[in-house]
Amino acid sequence: xxxxxxxxxxxxxxxxxxxxRLVAGALDFVYVDTGAMYRAVTWKINSAGLSPEQxxxxxxxxxxxxxxxxxxxxxxxxxxxxxxxxxxxRTADITGNVSRVASIADIRRILTVKQKEMAASRGVVMDGxxxxxxxxxxxxxxxxxxxxxxxxxxxxxxEIRDSQPEITLERLERDIAERDRMDEQREAxxxxxxxxxxxxxxxxxxVPEVVERILELCKSHV
Ligand code: C5P
Numbered sequence: 001x002x003x004x005x006x007x008x009x010x011x012x013x014x015x016x017x018x019x020x021r022l023v024a025g026a027l028d029f030v031y032v033d034t035g036a037m038y039r040a041v042t043w044k045i046n047s048a049g050l051s052p053e054q055x056x057x058x059x060x061x062x063x064x065x066x067x068x069x070x071x072x073x074x075x076x077x078x079x080x081x082x083x084x085x086x087x088x089x090r091t092a093d094i095t096g097n098v099s100r101v102a103s104i105a106d107i108r109r110i111l112t113v114k115q116k117e118m119a120a121s122r123g124v125v126m127d128g129x130x131x132x133x134x135x136x137x138x139x140x141x142x143x144x145x146x147x148x149x150x151x152x153x154x155x156x157x158x159e160i161r162d163s164q165p166e167i168t169l170e171r172l173e174r175d176i177a178e179r180d181r182m183d184e185q186r187e188a189x190x191x192x193x194x195x196x197x198x199x200x201x202x203x204x205x206x207v208p209e210v211v212e213r214i215l216e217l218c219k220s221h222v
Pocket of ligand 1: 012013034035036038097099100102117127128129130131179183
């Protein structure tokens, strides 16, 4: 089968990673979660104790760090300089800081180069915010996945309420809306639908229905 690339973009909590992983599995493609890379950089910056104004130190750290995404039994594992950070990059602390770090153009430039390399041999499903617009503008299939902010918050709430009982649905809704605002309004590669991306609103769709629609769109390339 000819290999091709699939770009999946959209706002926080739209189900991109679940969908992208299933699509990659169905096609035997490699799944790349670029949000995990921005989270890994944010974790490294926090661990180094850098303050928000130490931008050049953050860029230098990003330049030096080694990020590895490895397929694991329960999804993608993330390693930073050999250390397993898969769990810690999902904490509320990192989620609250990642959009600020992701707004720094030089950090985006460094990660974009890595992401392009990962997709160079094709056969990749990559999810993020700027994949169809900046990272893989030539991707054969581009999807913009969205859903109402309420439904995205509810889905996230169901996922995390057991592990993080202190988080309320209202707080999640606020945080998601704020992260979307920052991702949409930044200057460098903001979150937006590529003109040639197919819009899929998943508010009323189940996960298997969304996967089915994407696989349908891939048919002309298989
Ligand atoms: O996908 P996830 O919610 O884990 O992404 C975390 C954050 O990383 C996003 O809110 C956004 O600020 C940033 N990001 C980005 N560009 C990407 C992927 C993620 O700016 N391609």
